Amino acid sequence: MRITRPAADARVPLEQIDLTDTDLYTDGDAHLVWQTLRAECPVFWQNRGDGHGFWAVTRRADVRRVLSDHETFSSEGGTAIAMLDAPDPAAGLMMQSTDPPRHRKYREQVGKPFSARAVPAYTEFVQRFVKESMEPARDGEVWDVASSFVRLPMALCAMMMGLPEEDIDPLLRLAYASLAPHDPRYSTHGAAKPTAGSAHYEIMGYFARCIGDRRRNPTDDLTSYLMSIEVAGRRLTDEELLYNCLSLLLGAVVTTSHVINATIIALTEKHGGEGFWPDAMPTQPAVEEALRWASPVTHFMRRARHDTMIVGQKIAAGEAVTAWIASANRDETTFERPYGLDFARTPNRHIVFGAGPHTCLGRHLARLMLRSSFAELCAAVESFELADEPVHLASNEIAGVVSLRLRAKFRG
Numbered sequence: 001m002r003i004t005r006p007a008a009d010a011r012v013p014l015e016q017i018d019l020t021d022t023d024l025y026t027d028g029d030a031h032l033v034w035q036t037l038r039a040e041c042p043v044f045w046q047n048r049g050d051g052h053g054f055w056a057v058t059r060r061a062d063v064r065r066v067l068s069d070h071e072t073f074s075s076e077g078g079t080a081i082a083m084l085d086a087p088d089p090a091a092g093l094m095m096q097s098t099d100p101p102r103h104r105k106y107r108e109q110v111g112k113p114f115s116a117r118a119v120p121a122y123t124e125f126v127q128r129f130v131k132e133s134m135e136p137a138r139d140g141e142v143w144d145v146a147s148s149f150v151r152l153p154m155a156l157c158a159m160m161m162g163l164p165e166e167d168i169d170p171l172l173r174l175a176y177a178s179l180a181p182h183d184p185r186y187s188t189h190g191a192a193k194p195t196a197g198s199a200h201y202e203i204m205g206y207f208a209r210c211i212g213d214r215r216r217n218p219t220d221d222l223t224s225y226l227m228s229i230e231v232a233g234r235r236l237t238d239e240e241l242l243y244n245c246l247s248l249l250l251g252a253v254v255t256t257s258h259v260i261n262a263t264i265i266a267l268t269e270k271h272g273g274e275g276f277w278p279d280a281m282p283t284q285p286a287v288e289e290a291l292r293w294a295s296p297v298t299h300f301m302r303r304a305r306h307d308t309m310i311v312g313q314k315i316a317a318g319e320a321v322t323a324w325i326a327s328a329n330r331d332e333t334t335f336e337r338p339y340g341l342d343f344a345r346t347p348n349r350h351i352v353f354g355a356g357p358h359t360c361l362g363r364h365l366a367r368l369m370l371r372s373s374f375a376e377l378c379a380a381v382e383s384f385e386l387a388d389e390p391v392h393l394a395s396n397e398i399a400g401v402v403s404l405r406l407r408a409k410f411r412g
């Protein structure tokens, strides 16, 4: 997604806003749209023109409330705009599409390998991956940072789940096809026929084969771990296993690398095309600011369980409410200079990983990947310049970059 810095008083006419339009995120100015909504219409009805629509909240306080108040807003009726038109087949089966109290039971078990204590074990893997990714750029060749780093979370996920290396690229492609079905690089049927559903089925078919293999030859990877856990006194059914493998893969794979991309783009913009690492870069506050800046997940959705009010606006039972996390992270009532990239910002009250019971399960892993990647990049690369204009992912869910071609000057 293009990350812009709209002037404080800039607005767009409300009737021109279409939050579903993927062009808004590639060539348009989503930050200007969200700034307008925060100022003029914090609970906005997005009419899709077919008699259907959804609510959009854009202020941090409202986004937090919608994501965390599970008694009012359910995750079982679809969690993204793409799921507006049909019941969510994963409701009650996949952790993310399940409300408490059952959600808590999934989370207690599924969450163990992702705890703050467990993830440092992957540091060396990440460091090695980043070092190897930089190698081809050392001879002065143009380096597509986005293409290199997009493989990092997928490679880590494959290692954790015990998936063969040759499956990394096909799975990566399917993960993006399912979250950015309109992007011409990932859509297999052209923009007119999105591929989200078929990509989901292909990923689940893949995991069905993995699970069959594990039944014949048990292993000690994450896939076998998921097969062994008990939730509410019984093992997961095959359907639950497949949905949760899908959710882990999608959650892990399509987000983290875009924080690196967005940070590099911002640093090159600062100096007219050439970028340098600031001294603060590998520190934790810098990583948190990079996360806020990039906000790779634009929104998540909930359904009102009963009639309720948000800032004086009635929301009827069953209506969909989208919570725009990327907007919340620029809320001028929370963040001083919200469009300033300030690596020393503390406190940093971003909600990039969501809020409430569904707060990102992979946040420790994401932070580890980012801290280690930035540390390796800062240690090796002195400066970098854009070789081409970045190309942005056509998605209203993921603020992503598909191509970021650089020339890097290495130290020493």
Ligand code: HEM
Pocket (backbone or CB within 6 Å): 067, 075, 079, 095, 096, 097, 107, 114, 153, 247, 248, 251, 252, 253, 255, 256, 259, 295, 296, 297, 300, 301, 325, 352, 353, 354, 355, 357, 358, 359, 360, 361, 362, 363, 365, 366
């Ligand atoms: C910068 C990277 C990441 C961002 C911005 C991010 C963002 C989010 C957000 C906002 C949610 C809340 C969903 C909701 O409220 O419905 C979430 C949930 C989740 N994320 Fe992440 N995520 C990231 C990385 C990861 C990674 C590396 C994993 C790998 C395990 C992961 C797995 C999950 C899962 C499984 C959930 C569902 C948790 C639940 O329902 O309890 N995410 N993520």
